[in-house]
Amino acid sequence: AWARIAARMKSEVGEVEYRTWLQQIVLGPVDGDEVTLLLPTRFLRDWVRSQYGDRLSTLWNQEIPALRRVELQVMRPGDRPAAATAEQAVPVASGRRVADVPEAPAPVVERVQDARSDLVAPLDPRFTFDSFVVGKPNEFAYACARRVAEKPSSPGFNPLFLYGGVGLGKTHLMHAIGSELTREGRVSVAYMSAEKFMYRFIGAIRSQSTIEFKEQLRSVDVLMIDDLQFLIGKDNTQEEFFHTFNALVDAGRQIVVSADKSPSDLSGLEDRLRTRLGCGMVADIHATTFELRISILEAKATASGVPVPAKVLEFLAHKITTNVRELEGALNRLIAHANLFGRPVTLEATQEVLHDILKAHDRRVTIEEIQRKVSEHWNIRLTDMSSARRARAVARPRQVAMYLAKQLTSRSLPEIGRKFGNRDHTTVMHAVQRVTELMERDTAFAEDVELLRRMLES
Numbered sequence: 400a401w402a403r404i405a406a407r408m409k410s411e412v413g414e415v416e417y418r419t420w421l422q423q424i425v426l427g428p429v430d431g432d433e434v435t436l437l438l439p440t441r442f443l444r445d446w447v448r449s450q451y452g453d454r455l456s457t458l459w460n461q462e463i464p465a466l467r468r469v470e471l472q473v474m475r476p477g478d479r480p481a482a483a484t485a486e487q488a489v490p491v492a493s494g495r496r497v498a499d500v501p502e503a504p505a506p507v508v509e510r511v512q513d514a515r516s517d518l519v520a521p522l523d524p525r526f527t528f529d530s531f532v533v534g535k536p537n538e539f540a541y542a543c544a545r546r547v548a549e550k551p552s553s554p555g556f557n558p559l560f561l562y563g564g565v566g567l568g569k570t571h572l573m574h575a576i577g578s579e580l581t582r583e584g585r586v587s588v589a590y591m592s593a594e595k596f597m598y599r600f601i602g603a604i605r606s607q608s609t610i611e612f613k614e615q616l617r618s619v620d621v622l623m624i625d626d627l628q629f630l631i632g633k634d635n636t637q638e639e640f641f642h643t644f645n646a647l648v649d650a651g652r653q654i655v656v657s658a659d660k661s662p663s664d665l666s667g668l669e670d671r672l673r674t675r676l677g678c679g680m681v682a683d684i685h686a687t688t689f690e691l692r693i694s695i696l697e698a699k700a701t702a703s704g705v706p707v708p709a710k711v712l713e714f715l716a717h718k719i720t721t722n723v724r725e726l727e728g729a730l731n732r733l734i735a736h737a738n739l740f741g742r743p744v745t746l747e748a749t750q751e752v753l754h755d756i757l758k759a760h761d762r763r764v765t766i767e768e769i770q771r772k773v774s775e776h777w778n779i780r781l782t783d784m785s786s787a788r789r790a791r792a793v794a795r796p797r798q799v800a801m802y803l804a805k806q807l808t809s810r811s812l813p814e815i816g817r818k819f820g821n822r823d824h825t826t827v828m829h830a831v832q833r834v835t836e837l838m839e840r841d842t843a844f845a846e847d848v849e850l851l852r853r854m855l856e857s
């Protein structure tokens with residue numbers, strides 16, 4: 400029955416479409432009134448379900464009238480036939496293979512359909528210039544973004560290439576540019592991730608609408624492509640992007656691109672594309688500083704309306720150092736928790752609520768590292784960390800090292816004591832108390848300790 404159905408589908412949809420989408424279906428178990436068809440990827444499963452699901456059901460029903468359901472499933476590795484490689488799923492367009500389809504794309508029926516829909520992706524209304532907190536690490540990128548939003552296509556700012564690590568605000572700035580420009584509705588802006596660009600391009604090939612796709616792209620005033628590094632190794636899409644890019648720049652339109660690296664470090668992108676990307680303004684968003692993290696947290700806490708003590712903000716800014724998204728996520732969780740239980744945000748509550756996040760961010764500072772840094776700082780011998788000498792000049796740094804060991808590692812008091820010349824846990828406890836008191840009384844000393852902590856944490 401399956402062979403007949405497959406043959407029927409093939410004659411209905413045509414050879415190319417059949418090979419592209421349906422050839423890889425494998426007949427799975429037939430169980431009473433239900434038949435299961437297996438597909439190698441979720442992408443194919445979703446696509447086949449949405450495009451051919453009804454027709455498949457009807458044909459099955461004609462073959463076996465008792466059949467009530469056709470179930471489409473993704474093959475588990477075990478039942479994947481050797482012949483059905485992802486390669487075969489790759490569509491053929493104008494005699495040239497589009498080799499850019501990744502192995503297992505996310506669930507994506509809507510992505511393919513997007514190809515026909517409007518180019519103007521929705522911009523996140525929260526990502527504005529006003530909500531972007533400016534500090535040393537991002538002030539240059541911010542200024543460039545503002546400039547492009549005020550005067551697109553100014554010489555020297557086209558293309559604008561923003562780059563930096565994950566969660567440092569690239570997407571935020573791009574959306575801010577987009578929102579600013581579209582506010583008055585005179586400028587048309589297309590924003591999309593490079594990944595989406597690829598799916599749209601492939602979708603256009605499949606639905607034989609590449610010309611429309613190109614025309615649409617080339618009709619915008621501002622084109623923004625986010626996370627360009629995604630195009631590494633996707634040669635056909637890269638080429639398409641390159642042509643679009645040139646057409647737009649030649650027509651005096653603005654391009655904004657983001658990536659995780661500078662153009663020259665994006666090895667894997669074609670040279671001519673890298674060269675052109677570096678031709679306008681290249682702006683780096685640096686890793687956040689403690690000060691910037693505090694400012695961001697303050698801004699978000701204020702916006703939330705929930706009072707968050709400065710100590711908690713400092714604690715978070717110390718602990719979560721790499722990614723603003725995670726920093727924000729942690730704060731949001733605290734705020735949600737406070738709202739939900741009607742309890743104020745405290746340091747203790749923070750440690751409890753964020754237990755899992757904090758654990759993942761625990762930089763594994765070792766006690767040895769702490770001892771080394773502290774003895775360097777006060778210019779004493781490392782061996783004095785474990786010696787029996789009681790002179791203030793060595794005893795005080797030793798106490799600071801114990802204090803930092805307690806603060807920065809998850810070691811218990813007895814464990815810490817052992818690392819300091821087999822001292823007793825009460826000695827460690829005493830050191831922690833003593834340093835805490837001193838820090839409250841003596842600001843110069845407190846600054847020293849804070850500085851050490853920061854050095855150890857970064």
Ligand code: ADP
Nearest residue numbers: 530531532565566567568569570571695723724
């Ligand atoms: P990227 O695109 O660089 O990975 P995003 O722009 O998505 O990073 O930023 C991650 C999150 O952090 C977003 O919610 C964004 O609003 C926030 N964020 C990043 N930098 C800042 C900043 N300087 N001020 C305010 N929010 C920021």
Ligand code: MG
Nearest residue numbers: 569570625626
């Ligand atoms: Mg981003």
